Amino acid sequence: MNISVLGLGQMGSAIAERLISAGHEVSVWNRSKGRADALVAKGATELAAPSDAWSRSEVCITMVADSQALADVALARDGGLAHAAAGRGRTLIDMSTVSAEISSDVAAAAEAGGVRYLRAPVSGNPGVVRAGNLTVIASGEDAVFTSVESLLRDIGPHVFYVGEGDAARVIKLALNLMVAGTAELLAECVALAEGHGVRRDKLLEVVGASAVASPLVKYKIGPLLADDYTSTFSARLMRKDLDLALESAAAGGVPLPVTGVVQQLLQACISTGLGDLDFMALLVRLQREAGQIPA
Known part of the structure; x- marks a missing residue:
């Protein structure tokens, strides 16, 4: 599967490594330059901007520091992932820990733009990710979860679907x-x-x-x-x-x-x-x- 990972802090980088190891075609982006270099050396492609994700990927994963960072990549007026025309029918998975308010805003924009949206925050640290023990907690439409469940299990084996909306x-x-x-x-x-x-x-x-x-x-x-x-x-x-x-x-x-x-x-x-x-x-x-x- 072609996947983009946006946000290459400790957790985002570890998630991207897991996806590369699982055989996925992975594109990556980070706000500050240089964080993608190690992943590019392992086979990833670096994106110039978040808005480039949909030109390369069926699924885009965001793992960013806070609510404002998610708003910046998902809701930006020009190229926001949740409402970009190129994202129609594709899937945005946010694995960050953010406020329910921002998550609700992203969900509304995604619904209006035809982008499928799943909340999938995680429990664990980078070492847990690399050891293959991460816990993923997902909520949103059941059909969206089902379509990406195997992908989530490539990131971590403990995957729980907990219902609609922002339950996760x-x-x-x-x-x-x-x-x-x-x-x-x-x-x-x-x-x-x-x-x-x-x-x-x-x-x-x-x-x-x-x-x-x-x-x-x-x-x-x-x-x-x-x-x-x-x-x-x-x-x-x-x-x-x-x-x-x-x-x-x-x-x-x-x-x-x-x-x-x-x-x-x-x-x-x-x-x-x-x-x-x-x-x-x-x-x-x-x-x-x-x-x-x-x-």
Whole structure:
């Protein structure tokens, strides 16, 4: 299949690699130049602009940083993917984590322009993508999902169709608020133990064998043992996702008190220069406050 991938951050690049490995003809684009070079070396074709996607592809996947970035590529007055004449009858799959408002705008433009639209946000990091363990959560018209299901499974084996509209957006935000909350509790667990002289390796050995040893916790044990906060998903992006979750909750009249607290803790990470580190920098913030490491 001919596929375009727009947005070559860590996740978009990993998704494009999976599609190339699966034998698809892949075209790629990124706002900043140079991000496509490694993919071109693996056989991808670089597009000059997002609007070129429909001239080469039956399916276009967007994996962009935020709602405004999706609006820029999907709703732009000239060449917006959701309403471009060349996209009629073709399929736009957005795998980003964005607001339901922007997603609804894209859906309306796609319907008016005859472009088929599927929301398909994902749960996992680039390493999970490359290991073939990504979870894809899809919503939209059932027929659209069915037509691209095998393609989604080339990206990640855990594919769930959850219904019409923006159901996938809500589930993704619900998952990420649990990820952020778990990260804060794991950080507090480590800070508490180390505050009493417990060795981190001994603590995490017990945690990894306990009832709280979720896949997320197990993914984080190795980096925590190495004191490695290289970003798989930054504190800044996690804060953005919790902003979206709180906006969605407010629209539905649902209180999310713990999510609100964790959002503020992530903002504290950003305000103290930790925003571009992995979201487990929540531990660094705690250690500084406890005087366990220099501020």
